[in-house]
Amino acid sequence: MTAGDTLRLDEAPEPKGAPELRGAWAQSLQIVFRLLFAGMLALAALWGVNNIRKIPAESRAVVLRFGEFDRVRDAGLLLAWPRPIEEVVIIPARATQIRLGNANDPRPPANNYLGLRNDAAARSNVDFFLTGDGGVVHLDAHIYYQITDPSAYVLAAAHVEPALYRIYESSALSLIAARELDDILVARPERPEEEASLAAGRRQQLHIDLVTAMNARLADLARRQAGLGVEISRIDLSAALRSRAAEAYNDVLTAVQGADQRIAEARTGAERSGQQADQKHDQIIMSARAVAAERLSQATSQTAEIAALADQMKTSSREALLTQVFNERIGPILKKVGQVTAVDPSNGTRLIIPGGDQ
Secondary structure: HHHHHHHHHHHOOOOOOOHHHHHHHHHHHHHHHHHHHHHHHHHHHHHHHHHOOOEOOOOOEEEEEEOOOEEEEEEEEEEEOOOOOEEEEEEOOOOEEEEEEEEOOOOOOOOOOOOOOHHHHHHEEOOOOOOOOOEEEEEEEEEEEEEOOOHHHHHHHHHHHHHHHHHHHHHHHHHHHOOOOHHHOOOOOOOOOHHHHHHHHHHHHHHHHHHHHHHHHHHHHOOOOOOOOEEEEEEEEEEEOOOHHHHHHHHHHHHHHHHHHHHHHHHHHHHHHHHHHHHHHHHHHHHHHHHHHHHHHHHHHHHHHHHHHHHHOOOHHHHHHHHHHHHHHHHHHHHOOOOOOOOOOOOOOOOOOOOOOO
């Protein structure tokens, strides 16, 4: 085979339909590539704007750049680099009060091994505290806190609420041990009013002292560069006794209330008897005065004539007036007498006047 023959073989015509086949595959690959490129661009655009968001009202955003605190933004539009460059954490605003929940409660579940109150708040023995006078009281606390340092709060994350529980227990332990049972709940209602008023004031002060003690411990953690970024704003306390102690306490309280009721009834009866005696006393005095006034009036009317005669009688006319009165009165008397015996007045005999026939 010569060189001319080789050239003619290389220049031999291709099979019919080959250019059209290569053009269809090329177009298909180009379309697929363009779709993939557009999809990648769309994904890249979405990734680039996924951290651009609107911060809701009463919230704040903490921006972490490569895991480190970068900035805090309040409610409004937030522009941030996409993950993993920047991470946005939404937290409540400064003025928002957050209730300490049970999700991160490190305490064991409720039990009734020691006759404790059978409710979800009585967990093991940690909610029961020993008072200064040897009493045992159960505290059910609802704790509210506010976020003061967003960076410390975000970095502490899940450790915040368990730490708050432990701070609450240590603070409450020291405060309850310095108080009597009646300074925590009403244990002696029979106390005098002045002492009961002072005890009620100390019960109100317990809430304030507990908030102050917890904030002092949180401030100490912040000084040690281990702050939680929160402060306690309010604590609502509900104190109760153990179930068995509560029964005995209720029995004593019932007995005391029964005694107080009987004493009150006795005092009421005594007061009623005293009032009735006073009324009878007043009635007797008024009746006596009325009778005395009536008798005095009768005596005055009966002696009016004699009194008038005594006023008119003078020394010069005494004998004449007496004779006149004697003569006026003796007639009716003698009419009633059947027989009269006159005797000498100087004689030692007595005058006997028999009565007339009936």
